[in-house]
Each structure stands twice: as structure tokens, then as C-alpha cells.
Amino acid sequence: MSQEDMLVALQREVESLKNKMSELEKRAGAADDYIAISNLQRTYGYYVDKGQWDDAADLFAENGTLEIAGRGVYKGQDRVRQYMNNFPKYERGVLFNHMQLQPVITINAESGTAKGRWRTFIQIATLDVEARWGEATYENEYVKVDGIWRIAKLHGFITFYSEYDRGWDKGGVKLVRSFKGLEPDAPSTYNYEAWPEAFIPPYHYPNPVTGRRNNGSV
Amino acid sequence: MSQEDMLVALQREVESLKNKMSELEKRAGAADDYIAISNLQRTYGYYVDKGQWDDAADLFAENGTLEIAGRGVYKGQDRVRQYMNNFPKYERGVLFNHMQLQPVITINAESGTAKGRWRTFIQIATLDVEARWGEATYENEYVKVDGIWRIAKLHGFITFYSEYDRGWDKGGVKLVRSFKGLEPDAPSTYNYEAWPEAFIPPYHYPNPVTGRRNNGSV
Amino acid sequence: MSQEDMLVALQREVESLKNKMSELEKRAGAADDYIAISNLQRTYGYYVDKGQWDDAADLFAENGTLEIAGRGVYKGQDRVRQYMNNFPKYERGVLFNHMQLQPVITINAESGTAKGRWRTFIQIATLDVEARWGEATYENEYVKVDGIWRIAKLHGFITFYSEYDRGWDKGGVKLVRSFKGLEPDAPSTYNYEAWPEAFIPPYHYPNPVTGRRNNGSV
Numbered sequence: 001m002s003q004e005d006m007l008v009a010l011q012r013e014v015e016s017l018k019n020k021m022s023e024l025e026k027r028a029g030a031a032d033d034y035i036a037i038s039n040l041q042r043t044y045g046y047y048v049d050k051g052q053w054d055d056a057a058d059l060f061a062e063n064g065t066l067e068i069a070g071r072g073v074y075k076g077q078d079r080v081r082q083y084m085n086n087f088p089k090y091e092r093g094v095l096f097n098h099m100q101l102q103p104v105i106t107i108n109a110e111s112g113t114a115k116g117r118w119r120t121f122i123q124i125a126t127l128d129v130e131a132r133w134g135e136a137t138y139e140n141e142y143v144k145v146d147g148i149w150r151i152a153k154l155h156g157f158i159t160f161y162s163e164y165d166r167g168w169d170k171g172g173v174k175l176v177r178s179f180k181g182l183e184p185d186a187p188s189t190y191n192y193e194a195w196p197e198a199f200i201p202p203y204h205y206p207n208p209v210t211g212r213r214n215n216g217s218v
Numbered sequence: 219m220s221q222e223d224m225l226v227a228l229q230r231e232v233e234s235l236k237n238k239m240s241e242l243e244k245r246a247g248a249a250d251d252y253i254a255i256s257n258l259q260r261t262y263g264y265y266v267d268k269g270q271w272d273d274a275a276d277l278f279a280e281n282g283t284l285e286i287a288g289r290g291v292y293k294g295q296d297r298v299r300q301y302m303n304n305f306p307k308y309e310r311g312v313l314f315n316h317m318q319l320q321p322v323i324t325i326n327a328e329s330g331t332a333k334g335r336w337r338t339f340i341q342i343a344t345l346d347v348e349a350r351w352g353e354a355t356y357e358n359e360y361v362k363v364d365g366i367w368r369i370a371k372l373h374g375f376i377t378f379y380s381e382y383d384r385g386w387d388k389g390g391v392k393l394v395r396s397f398k399g400l401e402p403d404a405p406s407t408y409n410y411e412a413w414p415e416a417f418i419p420p421y422h423y424p425n426p427v428t429g430r431r432n433n434g435s436v
Numbered sequence: 437m438s439q440e441d442m443l444v445a446l447q448r449e450v451e452s453l454k455n456k457m458s459e460l461e462k463r464a465g466a467a468d469d470y471i472a473i474s475n476l477q478r479t480y481g482y483y484v485d486k487g488q489w490d491d492a493a494d495l496f497a498e499n500g501t502l503e504i505a506g507r508g509v510y511k512g513q514d515r516v517r518q519y520m521n522n523f524p525k526y527e528r529g530v531l532f533n534h535m536q537l538q539p540v541i542t543i544n545a546e547s548g549t550a551k552g553r554w555r556t557f558i559q560i561a562t563l564d565v566e567a568r569w570g571e572a573t574y575e576n577e578y579v580k581v582d583g584i585w586r587i588a589k590l591h592g593f594i595t596f597y598s599e600y601d602r603g604w605d606k607g608g609v610k611l612v613r614s615f616k617g618l619e620p621d622a623p624s625t626y627n628y629e630a631w632p633e634a635f636i637p638p639y640h641y642p643n644p645v646t647g648r649r650n651n652g653s654v
Contacts, residue, residue: 003221003222003225006225006229007225010225010228010229010232013232013236014232017232017235017236017239020239020243021239024239024242024243024246027246027247027249027250028246028249030249030250030253031246031249031250031253034249034253101317101319102260102263102264102317102318102319103256103260104256104257104260104261104264105253105257106257117260117264119317121317121339133341135315135341137264159315160313167343167349167382167383168313168341168343168349168382169343169344169345169346169347169348169349169382170346171345171346195313196310196311196313196345197310198308198309198310198311198312200268200270200308203264205261207261207273207276207277208254208257208258208261208277208366208367209258209276209277209366209368210273210276212273212276214270214273
């Protein structure tokens with residue numbers, strides 16, 4: 001082979017390597033993103049457990065939104081912060097655990113956005129007053145701003161709240177639909193009731209094997 | 219250095235880069251696989267919660283198998299679908315939550331197969347009839363067909379079922395061992411009883427530090 | 437372009453590819469590490485469930501430490517093993533489930549070390565004697581020795597223990613602070629009480645969005 005042929009062959013190989021590399025960089029980024037988004041949502045949970053509301057609100061993008069339990073949509077980090085600070089202070093005799101579980105995360109690396117389905121398993125109590133079990137499904141969105149993943153949308157569908165002493169079979173606690181003096185910026189996007197009513201929180205993704213849409217309607 | 223020497227040196231470097239690249243591609247694939255398998259099993263859980271049996275069955279490979287609670291082995295997607303559709307319809311007054319938790323996933327990228335140990339924490343209820351807590355360990359297998367991960371084997375070992383009102387200390391609910399008119403294709407691969415009996419569901423992997431096999435026998 | 441110019445250009449490209457490659461190798465390693473550490477801690481949980489104490493102790497580094505529930509620090513794998521073997525044998529009538537949930541993992545690939553915040557949701561029972569719910573937050577450390585991730589530090593802060601029959605609202609079970617004949621090697625690093633007292637287990641990481649330190653003090 002002439003030197004020129006060798007050079008041309010090498011150029012082709014280097015070109016192919018560069019393409020593979022940029023493909024790989026995207027895939028490696030997806031792993032980084034997966035870890036970052038997982039850590040983000042789980043950290044949200046740890047903050048909520050302990051009433052660290054300002055830290056929790058800081059996890060939202062500037063124009064991030066929050067919608068929980070059919071109480072309407074709160075728009076922007078300031079309103080999210082206001083909503084959160086409406087909850088009781090964490091102190092002796094307050095239990096407010098919100099375990100963040102079972103993530104299904106779908107990342108769009110090109111656009112720097114992602115969606116995640118999670119569930120939270122809830123244990124709440126006020127000493128000598130009441131104790132409850134609860135569960136909610138989240139369908140959340142995330143956005144990468146300045147290289148840092150943030151919550152773009154947190155949407156929690158509470159599926160049951162039950163008194164600890166009564167259990168689930170005797171019905172559930174009705175959802176609180178509004179907080180006095182804390183009007184939402186927009187009405188709820190879904191109309192539903194928690195247990196014992198039936199409701200399938202919508203999925204952000206199709207069946208991962210068949211690709212068929214499943215909108216979660218009963 | 220002569221141009222020829224430079225060329226030869228470059229060729230060697232490109233060759234080394236190509237090898238590293240193909241090594242890296244395998245590793246990047248493992249991350250993609252990890253995310254896909256995690257999403258797959260967790261999606262199975264969300265479908266089971268809500269009685270979306272056809273969607274759940276679609277997650278199985280054509281020749282996938284299902285074995286739960288010592289009820290025998292159901293072979294092939296059709297029989298899995300039949301088994302699932304035997305359960306009550308999701309509707310008002312039916313709670314059937316199966317949280318998918320604590321995955322230990324082992325991927326064989328070369329063969330496009332994987333194994334996963336999971337546990338499910340279960341809350342079930344029929345309004346005004348009964349409520350239960352339950353837990354099961356899964357030892358599952360996955361297979362990549364046409365670029366999509368599917369469930370090759372789902373094996374759930376139920377470790378306890380307890381009436382909500384009685385708690386665990388007063389014993390458990392006996393496992394249902396068969397469903398009328400729904401004979402399995404093969405007998406159970408393990409003989410065990412749930413709580414209060416002792417049973418260690420077998421592990422698909424050795425101790426990750428010592429490498430010693432631990433077959434989970436008491 | 438002369439052959440020499442082509443060669444020089446190629447050399448520059450290959451150099452750039454090599455740099456990107458070594459950057460990518462680090463990132464791909466982080467994904468491998470994430471999976472390995474996740475599998476490690478979850479396997480610890482499965483072993484604890486079933487009283488597989490020697491297998492659990494084997495997951496610790498030679499100089500690994502264990503500190504749980506304010507009982508002091510046990511230093512080195514041998515003392516960890518001794519601490520663990522102090523617990524009741526797994527057998528009929530013993531339930532000791534410790535689900536490993538909600539990991540926030542921070543990896544330092546350069547140093548081969550990592551930290552992880554987890555929580556465990558606990559169901560324990562002795563048949564005909566007692567049943568309890570419990571929850572703990574872990575702040576753990578991991579170290580890669582001979583290419584294998586091990587537990588360098590396991591620190592569990594129990595946040596509540598409640599009798600199943602009483603629930604949370606009526607207060608909690610006091611933490612057991614020491615085991616007879618099993619003196620720790622060093623006193624507890626934190627002084628705290630479980631529910632109904634308030635305590636925020638310290639975080640190993642700052643707020644992931646603002647970067648502000650949050651030491652978890654109430």
C-alpha cells in the first residue's frame with residue numbers, strides 16, 4: 001500500500017471513530033442524566049420528609065410547576081415555595097415520610113428534558129392525634145438548565161389515604177382539595193378521586209415492548 | 219521521525235482507540251440495558267397495580283414463563299396472559315398495589331440476557347371485605363429480542379401475606395396454591411411456605427465481594 | 437494538502453480522540469460503579485432480611501465500620517461480624533425485613549470511593565410475641581478495593597420503631613442503645629432520639645441544585 005493509500009485509510013478510520021465517539025458521548029450522558037435525575041427526585045423526598053421546604057422548592061426550575069391531589073396547579077418556583085411552606089413545621093410529634101420509589105425514567109438527551117413516573121409511599125402522623133398510610137403516583141418532568149437537572153413539573157396523584165387504625169378495607173380519607181388562602185394559578189388538569197374510587201394515573205410512555213399508547217383510563 | 223514511521227505510529231494508535239471504543243460501547247450498552255430493564259420491571263408493577271393484564275402480559279417474551287407463590291409454571295405469553303386475566307378486574311373498591319423495589323440486576327451484554335432480584339411490597343384490599351399486607355421476592359430473567367428487553371421469566375416467592383387487622387405476629391394467610399380451571403404447564407420449581415415458615419428465596423448471584431455461592435437454603 | 441499536512445492533521449485528531457476517550461472511560465466507569473454500589477447495598481438488605489450475617493459482614497471492607505441506632509461504632513469486619521451475629525437466628529416465626537430504598541449515590545471515580553444515602557423500611561415480628569414497623573436513614577460510604585466495591589461505613593439512623601398494634605400516633609418504641617457483652621469500639625458520632633422526637637439525619641451532599649450545604653440540623 002502506498003503512503004497515500006495508508007493515509008486515506010487512516011483518515012476514514014479516524015472519521016468513523018469520531019462518529020462512534022459522539023454517539024457514545026450521548027449514551028454516556030444518558031447514564032449521568034439517569035443518576036442525576038434519580039438523585040434529584042429522591043432528594044426531594046428526603047426534604048419533604050423533614051419539612052425542609054426551602055430546600056425542596058430550590059429543586060424546581062424557575063418556571064417549574066406543582067400539582068398535587070387535585071388542588072390545582074402552582075406555577076413558578078415562588079408559588080411552589082409558598083405552597084410548601086403552608087405545611088406544618090417539622091418538629092417533635094410530626095411524622096411526614098414520603099418514600100420515593102419505583103422510578104420509570106425516560107430521558108431526551110438532545111433536548112435536555114426527561115420524564116419520570118414514581119410512586120411515594122407515605123407515613124404521616126401527629127402525635128396523639130392521628131396516623132395515616134398513603135400512596136401517590138407521580139408523573140414528573142425534568143429539565144437541565146446550566147448543566148443541572150431540575151424539576152420542571154411535579155404532578156402527584158394521591159391514590160389512597162387511610163387511617164392507620166381503620167385500614168384500607170373500610171374506605172379512605174377524602175382528599176383535601178384546597179388550602180385556605182392559597183389559590184392555585186390554574187385548575188387541576190385531572191379530575192379524579194382517591195381510594196376507594198378507581199383511577200389509573202396516566203403514563204408518560206407507551207408500553208415499552210409493544211409501543212402501544214396506554215392512557216391510563218379505566 | 220520519517221513520514222513512514224509517523225504513519226505506522228498513527229496506525230497503532232488508531233488500532234488501540236478502536237479496541238478501547240468497542241470495549242466502551244459494551245459498557246455504555248450495560249448502562250442502557252440497566253435503565254431499560256429497570257423501567258421494564260417497574261412498568262410491570264404499575265400495570266399489575268391497576269389490573270392492566272394485557273399490557274402486563276405483553277412485557278413477556280413469546281416463550282416467557284411465570285411462576286408465583288408455588289402455583290406452578292405457566293409457559294409462553296398466552297398462558298401468562300390467561301393466568302393474569304384470572305385476577306379480579308380493577309374497579310371501585312379494589313386495591314392491588316405491588317410496589318417493585320430493591321433491584322439487584324446482573325446483565326450479560328454479550329448474550330443479551332439478564333437476571334434480576336427484586337421485591338414487591340403489596341397492599342391489597344376489597345372494600346368492606348378484607349385488607350392485607352404482603353411481600354414477595356422475585357428472581358426474574360430478561361431477554362433482549364429485536365433490541366427490546368422483555369421478561370423471560372418471572373418467579374415470585376411470596377414471603378408473607380397478613381391480614382391488616384391481625385398484623386404479622388399472629389401468623390399469616392396461607393398461600394393459595396392453585397386457581398380452579400387454570401392448570402399450570404409444569405409443577406412448581408420450589409417447595410416452600412410463606413410466613414411464619416422460614417424460607418430464603420434462592421439468589422441468582424454469588425456474594426458480590428467474596429464470590430461465594432449462597433443458594434439461599436436455610 | 438501535502439501528505440505531511442495530512443499527517444499532522446490526523447495526529448491532532450487522534451490526540452483529541454484519545455482525550456475524549458479517557459474522559460468517556462471515566463464516565464462509563466461511573467455507570468458501572470452506580471450499578472455495583474446499588475447491587476451491593478441492596479444485597480446487604482437481602483442478607484439482613486434472612487439473618488445471613490456472615491455473608492452480610494463479608495460485604496464490608498477489612499477496616500469497614502458499622503454504627504446503628506446510637507449504639508456506638510464497631511470497627512473492622514471482625515467486629516461488624518460479631519455485632520451482626522448477636523441478632524436472633526432466622527427461623528420459623530422470625531420476620532426481619534429491611535427493604536433498601538431511595539438511594540442517593542455520589543461517586544468519586546478518581547479516588548474509588550462513594551457515599552450513599554438510603555432508607556430502610558422495616559417489618560419485624562416474633563410469632564405470637566410482637567410485630568413492629570420501623571424506618572431508618574442510612575448515610576453510608578463505599579470503597580473499591582481490588583476492583584470490587586465494598587461497604588466502608590454503614591451508619592443507620594433509626595427514625596421510628598412502632599408497635600404494629602399501636603401505630604405511630606401513640607408514640608414509638610425507645611431505641612435499644614447497647615447490647616450486653618458487645619461494647620462498641622467508639623462512642624456514637626451522633627446523639628439523637630427516634631420518633632416522636634425530631635431529627636434530620638445529616639446529608640453527605642449539598643442541595644443538588646443550589647449547592648448549599650444542608651447539615652440536617654433541625
